[in-house]
Amino acid sequence: MKQIASTDFQIIPEQELALRFAPDSKLPTAQLFGLPLVKAQRGQMARRIVSKARRGRETVVNFINAHCVNTARADRAYREALKDSDMLLPDGVGMEIAARMAGRALGDNLNGTDLYPEICAEAACEGVGLFLLGGAPGVAADAAGWAKSRHKALRICGTQHGYYDQADEDAVIAMINASQAGILFVGFGVPLQEKWIERNRHRIDVPVILGVGGLFDYYSGRIPRAPKLVRACKSEWMWRLAMEPRRLAQRYLLGNAAFLLHAAAAAAQIRGWNDRAYDATKRALDVTVAMLALIVLLPLLLLTALAIWTEDRGPIFFFQTRIGADGVPFRMVKFRSMFTDAEARKTALLAASDRQGASFKMRRDPRITRVGRIIRRLSIDELPQLFNVLGGSMAIVGPRPALASEVGTYRHAQWERLGGKPGITCSWQVSGRADIPFHRQAIMDRAYLRRRNILMDMRLMVQTIPAVIGGRGAY
Numbered sequence: 192m193k194q195i196a197s198t199d200f201q202i203i204p205e206q207e208l209a210l211r212f213a214p215d216s217k218l219p220t221a222q223l224f225g226l227p228l229v230k231a232q233r234g235q236m237a238r239r240i241v242s243k244a245r246r247g248r249e250t251v252v253n254f255i256n257a258h259c260v261n262t263a264r265a266d267r268a269y270r271e272a273l274k275d276s277d278m279l280l281p282d283g284v285g286m287e288i289a290a291r292m293a294g295r296a297l298g299d300n301l302n303g304t305d306l307y308p309e310i311c312a313e314a315a316c317e318g319v320g321l322f323l324l325g326g327a328p329g330v331a332a333d334a335a336g337w338a339k340s341r342h343k344a345l346r347i348c349g350t351q352h353g354y355y356d357q358a359d360e361d362a363v364i365a366m367i368n369a370s371q372a373g374i375l376f377v378g379f380g381v382p383l384q385e386k387w388i389e390r391n392r393h394r395i396d397v398p399v400i401l402g403v404g405g406l407f408d409y410y411s412g413r414i415p416r417a418p419k420l421v422r423a424c425k426s427e428w429m430w431r432l433a434m435e436p437r438r439l440a441q442r443y444l445l446g447n448a449a450f451l452l453h454a455a456a457a458a459a460q461i462r463g464w465n466d467r468a469y470d471a472t473k474r475a476l477d478v479t480v481a482m483l484a485l486i487v488l489l490p491l492l493l494l495t496a497l498a499i500w501t502e503d504r505g506p507i508f509f510f511q512t513r514i515g516a517d518g519v520p521f522r523m524v525k526f527r528s529m530f531t532d533a534e535a536r537k538t539a540l541l542a543a544s545d546r547q548g549a550s551f552k553m554r555r556d557p558r559i560t561r562v563g564r565i566i567r568r569l570s571i572d573e574l575p576q577l578f579n580v581l582g583g584s585m586a587i588v589g590p591r592p593a594l595a596s597e598v599g600t601y602r603h604a605q606w607e608r609l610g611g612k613p614g615i616t617c618s619w620q621v622s623g624r625a626d627i628p629f630h631r632q633a634i635m636d637r638a639y640l641r642r643r644n645i646l647m648d649m650r651l652m653v654q655t656i657p658a659v660i661g662g663r664g665a666y
Contacts, residue, residue, distance in 0.1 A: 237309035244373030257285030269382035292458035320346035325378025333411030348372035513592035528563030589614025590636035
């Protein structure tokens with residue numbers, strides 16, 4: 192590995208140097224629960240944090256553990272504070288379990304309790320001062336004393352307990368700013384510390400701020416930390432529960448169970464299990480509904496076929512190439528509602544279209560037969576598409592299948608409506624059909640594809656019945 196000498200005569204590996212100076216946006220991360228968790232080794236992260244402080248780079252660092260995930264689901268202000276953090280570090284075995292469930296790789300367990308001594312050691316070498324804020328009276332001072340006893344060169348710029356009066360907050364912040372510390376540890380617990388940092392960050396001159404929870408309690412000796420063997424078995428949470436059963440019972444017993452459910456849901460989404468389950472369920476529903484509809488509507492289908500043939504002795508069905516999911520063309524079938532030369536006459540009528548945009552539509556289209564007007568008004572002409580559904584090229588619910596000529600006019604996000612299997616009915620079909628302009632149809636199709644689920648599909652199927660009877664936009 193190539194070595195690069197720093198100005199203080201340390202030999203720093205090139206990869207280590209890259210980690211220290213890389214922008215936070217370039218740090219390797221793993222997405223879990225919608226949050227970018229930094230992947231790094233503990234020593235590397237401690238050096239990066241101190242390096243940022245030494246160079247005066249404003250950075251907010253927060254930690255994410257199982258309790259944080261549970262809290263974030265119920266507390267919007269806390270979620271926003273996490274999103275505004277510059278670095279989020281994975282904390283605890285819960286995050287490791289969630290990452291494995293989701294098939295994501297994390298680096299070290301970057302909990303604040305393990306990082307603290309390494310940050311202190313690095314800060315002592317780099318001459319970066321620390322300020323400790325939080326805990327009961329005397330706790331932060333004792334935690335600072337622990338660090339000072341192990342690193343004589345470490346500068347402790349100040350300590351302040353977390354039980355000060357709210358009216359004294361300005362004075363506390365002034366004291367922090369006057370301390371000339373490079374790193375501020377805030378130990379108010381989740382979510383108070385993250386909200387405090389978010390609220391006061393613009394008033395604090397210290398470059399690096401970390402929300403460290405109950406870290407001071409362990410290094411002050413107030414609460415004994417789990418033995419190394421317990422930590423090696425990744426059971427430190429059990430030790431903490433044993434130390435403070437009354438305070439932590441709900442957090443660990445009920446909270447861990449809730450977290451595992453959240454982790455399973457997140458893993459299902461990341462791995463695509465939700466999508467596969469939805470696709471399988473939707474396909475089963477489509478086949479069942481299509482078969483039942485064909486059986487129940489058979490007399491109507493036969494009567495319609497007879498009426499179409501009787502009027503002009505032309506073909507009963509009309510086949511047309513449409514664009515399906517992911518831009519794949521397929522042959523869609525409908526009852527013929529126009530004269531047999533309709534396509535040849537279309538060019539002359541384009542200027543008379545009642546719909547602006549990609550899709551041609553006329554309220555009084557002269558190409559439509561007398562039977563065609565009736566079956567279009569009642570949407571009977573669409574019923575043969577049930578055979579497309581059985582064949583798998585269409586679904587009962589989905590964006591309406593587009594013509595190739597229409598697709599060629601799509602702009603920007605309109606292409607997204609090709610991201611799902613086309614359907615016989617859709618959200619805009621039950622909301623006004625042809626009365627809705629194309630650009631609005633495209634927006635509604637994209638919204639459906641982002642939020643689709645079986646309950647929504649079933650609701651749209653039911654809403655299709657009164658929409659057909661009402662006939663709004665049917666022409």
